[in-house]
Amino acid sequence: MSDVRDQLRSEAEALDAKDELAAKRAEFVLDETVYLDGNSLGALPANVPGRLAEVMTHEWGKLRIRSWDESGWWTAPERIGDRIAPLVGAAPGQIVVGDSTSVNVFKALVAAVRIARDPGNPSEGRDEIVVDATTFPTDGYIAESATRLTGCRLIPVAPGDVPGVLGDRTAAVLLNHADYRTGRLHDLPGLTAAVHAAGALVVWDLCHTAGALPVGLDEHGVDLAVGCTYKYLNGGPGSPAYLYVREALQPRFDSPLPGWNSHAEPFGMRPEFEAADGALRGRVGTPDILSMLALEASLDAWDGVSVDAVRAKSLALTDFFLRCVGAYVPTGRVESLTPAAHAERGSQVALRCEGAGDVMKRLVEQGVVGDFRAPDVLRFGFTPLYVSFGDAERAARVLASTLA
Amino acid sequence: MSDVRDQLRSEAEALDAKDELAAKRAEFVLDETVYLDGNSLGALPANVPGRLAEVMTHEWGKLRIRSWDESGWWTAPERIGDRIAPLVGAAPGQIVVGDSTSVNVFKALVAAVRIARDPGNPSEGRDEIVVDATTFPTDGYIAESATRLTGCRLIPVAPGDVPGVLGDRTAAVLLNHADYRTGRLHDLPGLTAAVHAAGALVVWDLCHTAGALPVGLDEHGVDLAVGCTYKYLNGGPGSPAYLYVREALQPRFDSPLPGWNSHAEPFGMRPEFEAADGALRGRVGTPDILSMLALEASLDAWDGVSVDAVRAKSLALTDFFLRCVGAYVPTGRVESLTPAAHAERGSQVALRCEGAGDVMKRLVEQGVVGDFRAPDVLRFGFTPLYVSFGDAERAARVLASTLA
Numbered sequence: 001m002s003d004v005r006d007q008l009r010s011e012a013e014a015l016d017a018k019d020e021l022a023a024k025r026a027e028f029v030l031d032e033t034v035y036l037d038g039n040s041l042g043a044l045p046a047n048v049p050g051r052l053a054e055v056m057t058h059e060w061g062k063l064r065i066r067s068w069d070e071s072g073w074w075t076a077p078e079r080i081g082d083r084i085a086p087l088v089g090a091a092p093g094q095i096v097v098g099d100s101t102s103v104n105v106f107k108a109l110v111a112a113v114r115i116a117r118d119p120g121n122p123s124e125g126r127d128e129i130v131v132d133a134t135t136f137p138t139d140g141y142i143a144e145s146a147t148r149l150t151g152c153r154l155i156p157v158a159p160g161d162v163p164g165v166l167g168d169r170t171a172a173v174l175l176n177h178a179d180y181r182t183g184r185l186h187d188l189p190g191l192t193a194a195v196h197a198a199g200a201l202v203v204w205d206l207c208h209t210a211g212a213l214p215v216g217l218d219e220h221g222v223d224l225a226v227g228c229t230y231k232y233l234n235g236g237p238g239s240p241a242y243l244y245v246r247e248a249l250q251p252r253f254d255s256p257l258p259g260w261n262s263h264a265e266p267f268g269m270r271p272e273f274e275a276a277d278g279a280l281r282g283r284v285g286t287p288d289i290l291s292m293l294a295l296e297a298s299l300d301a302w303d304g305v306s307v308d309a310v311r312a313k314s315l316a317l318t319d320f321f322l323r324c325v326g327a328y329v330p331t332g333r334v335e336s337l338t339p340a341a342h343a344e345r346g347s348q349v350a351l352r353c354e355g356a357g358d359v360m361k362r363l364v365e366q367g368v369v370g371d372f373r374a375p376d377v378l379r380f381g382f383t384p385l386y387v388s389f390g391d392a393e394r395a396a397r398v399l400a401s402t403l404a
Numbered sequence: 405m406s407d408v409r410d411q412l413r414s415e416a417e418a419l420d421a422k423d424e425l426a427a428k429r430a431e432f433v434l435d436e437t438v439y440l441d442g443n444s445l446g447a448l449p450a451n452v453p454g455r456l457a458e459v460m461t462h463e464w465g466k467l468r469i470r471s472w473d474e475s476g477w478w479t480a481p482e483r484i485g486d487r488i489a490p491l492v493g494a495a496p497g498q499i500v501v502g503d504s505t506s507v508n509v510f511k512a513l514v515a516a517v518r519i520a521r522d523p524g525n526p527s528e529g530r531d532e533i534v535v536d537a538t539t540f541p542t543d544g545y546i547a548e549s550a551t552r553l554t555g556c557r558l559i560p561v562a563p564g565d566v567p568g569v570l571g572d573r574t575a576a577v578l579l580n581h582a583d584y585r586t587g588r589l590h591d592l593p594g595l596t597a598a599v600h601a602a603g604a605l606v607v608w609d610l611c612h613t614a615g616a617l618p619v620g621l622d623e624h625g626v627d628l629a630v631g632c633t634y635k636y637l638n639g640g641p642g643s644p645a646y647l648y649v650r651e652a653l654q655p656r657f658d659s660p661l662p663g664w665n666s667h668a669e670p671f672g673m674r675p676e677f678e679a680a681d682g683a684l685r686g687r688v689g690t691p692d693i694l695s696m697l698a699l700e701a702s703l704d705a706w707d708g709v710s711v712d713a714v715r716a717k718s719l720a721l722t723d724f725f726l727r728c729v730g731a732y733v734p735t736g737r738v739e740s741l742t743p744a745a746h747a748e749r750g751s752q753v754a755l756r757c758e759g760a761g762d763v764m765k766r767l768v769e770q771g772v773v774g775d776f777r778a779p780d781v782l783r784f785g786f787t788p789l790y791v792s793f794g795d796a797e798r799a800a801r802v803l804a805s806t807l808a
Contacts, residue, residue: 029461029465029466031466035468037468037469040469041464041468041469041472043465043468044460044461044464044465044468048460049457049460049461049465052456052460052694053453053457056448056452056453056456056640056698057433057448057453060445060448060640060641061433061447061448061453062433062435064439064441064445064447064448064773065441065444065445065773065775066768066773067641068445068641073641073642099503099504099507099689100503100663100688100689100690100692101689101690102661102663102664102665102688102689103503103507103661103663103688103689106660106661110553133675136664136673137664137667137673137674137675137677138663138664138665138689140675140677141662141663141664141667141677142661142662142663144662144677145659145660145661145662149514149553149554149660150553156675181673228690230690236460236464236693236694237464237471237472237477237690237693237694238477238689238690238691238692238693238694238696239692239694240692241689255549256510256549256553257506257507257510257546257549258545258546258548258549259504259506259507259542259545259546260506260540260541260542260545261506261542263541263545267778268778269540269541269585269777269778270541271537271541271544271560273541273544273545273548284504284506284507285503285504285505285506285507285542285645286504286505286632286634286641286642287642288504288642288643288644288692288695289640289641289642289695290456290640290641290642290643290694290695290698291692291693291694291695292642294460294694364470369468369469369470371469373673374671374672374673
């Protein structure tokens, strides 16, 4: 065993030495903990506290109301959207930041149904919303609400079964890019094409993939997408989510939450609603500036980073972690739920394990932080910007000793 | 003229000397500016930057994911709601903080229609939403969306005309407690009683009154209410809004935005939605922690403050300002749109003035900050926690010299 350990530790050192993203780790506040929960809450980027102190003391404290113009507060949702855009393969002008993921799912899904039912479309009678039955639950709850409010019927199916249920009645399909439990990556290009072939619109939830792998929204013709910013994007606890509306659809994007921030002339204070042009239609109320500007600062960590390099390191990290687990953990104690095939893997490893809740508590006590998902799953997220191969080896080692 | 000035200045000094809230001013970051725009963005409470630095560096930076439990992040929406509760006359357990005002108007209005149409009610056929036609526009836009999604008809009328349009078809009524332009305070007890007499539900928007005067939500039997926290509550730019759901209605509160945070067992990750008990039903997605905890810190300024004392000072300030304007400003140059009667006045003074846009620019250049509302209104907000009678006198004096 000690031979294997020596070998894997040397290998981790070698991989870290040639890691082109290694220097990024210094841009985050980290300690001796092995932090493998960035798929739930990204670590603190070191520049954020200083930037937010400036926002509070100068922009709010001194300029006060003038900051809406002078400090660029008013345009933050679209400006920050444009910084997220390249990370998910979108050209500028298609993403606005604000609200929670759940609220954005609602906007996207109701708007998708309305576009699908556009009287100008031959598809007016469409009345089904298909939803990924394995998705993070909030998407399903919101889809059910959207269904109820638009007079549709909800069809929950596993992502693999989606093509089989699509048809003339499908208005919109809501899918999660990666399964939050298993880390399985779904086939975004293939499923998008299948939805389009049926004449329907697709909404993708990118919470578990944005910042971890190339998404290619524009390239694959995705209609609408949403995502949070507090996982691989490290925007901070509950930082604002975002909404992508494909440029070609923007003129027909008819929001169920037409707040004054989405008005063509917000300060005209006109009683009649007239939607703004472009992605601004996805805005609602006054943007949450402190959280929004913390997110903006956190995105500095992406300067000079290629998403392809991130993906390459992510796969190398999860491969290496799985090898270490295989080498260290006694046979039969854990079972990987995460697909071995790269094309089907996100940036986390999920291990089924008896007594997973207690096991995770003991790991955390020993400085290896992942999380537990009921009833029996250990989740380990690998954020390529700050997780090292040494971290992966140590996590597997501590897991093995905990299970021994 | 100089006699009048000397007299009003002395009076201001005397009023400030006996102001029981005067010491509160030191709890805010202020400078030589006369800041009369707290009805748009409250000034920075001095304790907020320090508290938020701690949240960032310790809670996010060191504890990271553990802070959801250990730092009380998860329960922040209801905990902070309970701190706002006494300021609006609500017992604990009825307010949750989160999302924007617009989003909360949507939740409240759709939920109100659903309660009004409860099959157990004799009022099943109700299909009208009455909305304050003079309200801040976003409320009207959202009411129109709620109308469309629930199959209702929208009836926009001036608040005074509301009683005349209520009837068997009224499901819900959305009213603003104070007119954002004129500062006119509407009759919350009387209008609430009229709506109830018609068998309908009322939703009050408290953006322009919470923190400036007693609201009495419980006392007057208000059904649902929403409000922002960045005006008289000083929570910061775009800080999260809140939703009040009267305790008796909570079991029937059926949210159109049932995110995972409103689930009875959020971490059960169950595909079926089951609403939590109580005001938690008004939560949606992951709460925006940085903004939320800045708001929480800002509420420390209310410790030991009676809302009645705030109201008394607010009326004294606006009375005094109007007197100074009357004494200093040449006759005919401005006209007050704000009611003289105390019962009809909020905490702002609105003056109609030719060239108001330019006039406000020049006031701001001279250190008197109010704001301009198209086409011809100068707005001056009086936040009793930090505005002095000396500020009011100086603002009127600078206005007079600007118009001379």
